[in-house]
Amino acid sequence: MRCFRLMKQLRGMSVYECVLPTVLSGTLTAAQHTCPKNCRCDSKIVYCESHAFREIPRNISGGSQGLLLCYNSIQKVKSNQFWGLYQLIWLYLDHNYIRSVPEDAFQGIQRLKELILNSNKITHLHNKAFHLVPNVCNLDLSYNKLQVLRSEQFKGLCKLLFLHLWSNSLKMGPVQVFQDCQNLDFLDLGYNHVRSLSHNAFAGLLQLTELHLEHN
Template sequence: MLSLRCVLACIVCVCAFQSTLEDKASNTKLLTRRISSNINVNIREHKLFESNLLRKYILTLQKNNIYKNNLIDSKLETRNSVLINQNNFLGSVNENGVLHEIPKTRVLEPPVTPFSLITLTTSNTAREHMPDGQADLARGQQDESDDDGPSMRGTAPPFVCDLCPTTVDSKNPLSPCTCVGNSGSLAGEISITCPPSTATTEQLHDLFTHTDFFTTSVFRFTLQGSNVSGVLSQELWGDLTFTQVIITDNKINHVDNKAFNNSANTLTLLNLDNNEISYYVTSGTDDLPKLTTLVLKRNRIPIVFTNAFSYASLTVLDLSSNLIDTIGKDAFAALDKLQELYLDHNLLTKVDDDCFRFFNHKPDNNFLTLDLSFNKISYISEYAFRGLRNVQINLQSNHLTTITETVFKPIILDSQFFVFLSFSGNNITCDCKILWIVEDSSMKSCFDNFMCVNLNVPVYLIDPEDLGNCTRHSHVRRFLG
């Protein structure tokens, strides 16, 4: 009797297991019919955006042995990104592999440039990559799906939806400014652009503080070509935080040193080109730790004060086309990551000791570009560039008449000749004072082919004997002081 019961129990278990397999096969067939018949990766030529949802589809299909990795273009795997076409999106797959149609939502258009679209529809190209048997299944199920009534196409999921503020009647509460939601890796952020008709900072303050935002994370704020003047202060922005701020071609005359404190952990770019700013100093040690690019060109800044800048991540600083005639000691010393420093088209007449000293300069590219061209520099102190290594210094179109050995030779030697110095556009006299350049081809290669005004010949064509009666002894004595 016991044995008979065991046998019956085994039969029941086998039947139940077989039923489970049949149910799973049925579900898999349904999933195949509803998904594989609607899948095709149609990649166009532009930048791709991130989508966790497509990866969820892929994982679901792989889990059910419907879909293989080679169906997905390798670009998606390496870039880990995609933008879903709003008119061809099926819906979402939950963690159990159940497909749900997504209700209509507001889907973003690309804010700046066209991006690649991933359309989820079956084509012969997609079926060619399917394993044997699955292509036929997909082809047959495509035909069957046409008889199922309305298509399951919906719109993009909420994580790429527009988070811009709207009123009940869909009016723009930020008018005259416009808001665009961001997709992909920037999903959850918005970008705000204000037109030239924007009048005052008070108007901006009212917009930012009296609007109900779904998110306070603003990727890019842009204000260009307006008559907005006055001060950029911390109170102006309300609770908004920014990754990029572009306020150019306006009449801003002052930037409070705490203006962007709310964005301390997000701000990477601050462009204040072509305003009327006359003063800029950081508020303290590394108050904007993520800032990598600061553009202050075409303003009215007359002085760069001692220890003026203190941004640990800053790689580009543009102070060109201002009114700068004085640079304080250690003005840039705390900019450990600085790679590009532009001071061209200013009013500098000299470069004093330690103007360009750095405390712990270790840029990621191990190189510094320093542009001092188109100033009025006639004198460079012996220790003006003390400690600089691996550098390109542009001194074109100044008022220099010679190239001092004690200033530049230590830089070249300490950098193992990984230096380039530009002096074209100066009135350089080629005499015994530049013998140290002419007599050594390796040294000469560190300079541009500037013109020797007294010989009317470029320096690359000059030989030591062309400089006159220069003795090696006097040349060495001059270098040692």
């Protein structure tokens, strides 16, 4: 099942324009044009979905802009796992068995705009897990097993527009956890275990236009 979607809708939302480039133009040079075994590489997109991979494959071209690893059996994202993929814009890791995300998992891919981690088994996110991807504007952590958000979980994500946290086990984390997300437009905390909200739970969300808290 191909999970890469240049245009998609989620729960009635409009197209995520922030992560849609005009065209993935250009051709990889011969030195860059390597493709992992059992994957398919088309221009600058690497399709490795639905192949029962237990680990993230090697030999991914450094010029890749999109990497699709959804619907596999990946259990762990290691430190510096994506080092060298400096051009990466999209990373899809949804529908795997990932349980935790270390501090430097996304080292070296700071151009990343869309990070999809939904439908895993994530119980632990390092407090600085996303500090190395400051340009992310769409972050999907829905359908995991998160119970808490840490104080600096989203620190520095001033370009974040869409944050999906629905269908976890969250009880709401530290106050002002969204303090740096001044441009956040959409926040989904539905289908969690939230029982109460502090008066400054959403401090910093100056541009928020859609908030989901249903089924808590």
